[in-house]
Amino acid sequence: MPTSTSFRIRVVGGLSILFVDGLSFDILDVPNHLLCVYEYRGLSLSLSTPISANFRGPWNNFRTRQPMSVEGFGGMAHIAAVGGGDTSVTMFTISPFGSFEINIEPMNTGFTGGLGIGIGMGDFSRVFPAIEASRAPWPHNV
Secondary structure, eight states, X not given: OOOEEEEEEEEEEEEEETTEEEEEEEEEETTTTEXXXXXXXXXXXXXXXXXXXXXXXXXXXXXXXXXXXXXXXOEEEEEEEEEEETEEEEEEEEEETTSOOEEEEEEOOOOEEEEEEEEXXXXXXXXXXXXXXXXXXXXXXX
């Protein structure tokens, strides 16, 4: 699997019910044009509407301190967010196993149906092996 230090990430969709969060993410290896789908499953401490939903958002660029495979981001993740609608501020941190922590802040997550302020922590795991980005089906299409 090729490696890179230049990536993009976006929220594909998600749902938070009370204190349980589930989000789907795409990570794109920019120079190698490979896409991998990840899921975040976690618990949060928040003051918010009982249910909120995230919809497909824009790409956010980030770099890693060491070359990584697009399949190598699995591990723990932390999220902190405030806002709702199309106005929110989000900080997302991925802690891949065996690699340096990656901070993506601020992260534009797109439109969120619901309002709140909170922090969360959970598992960030790969769903499918990487594929050529041009072959990714909707909603993962590039």
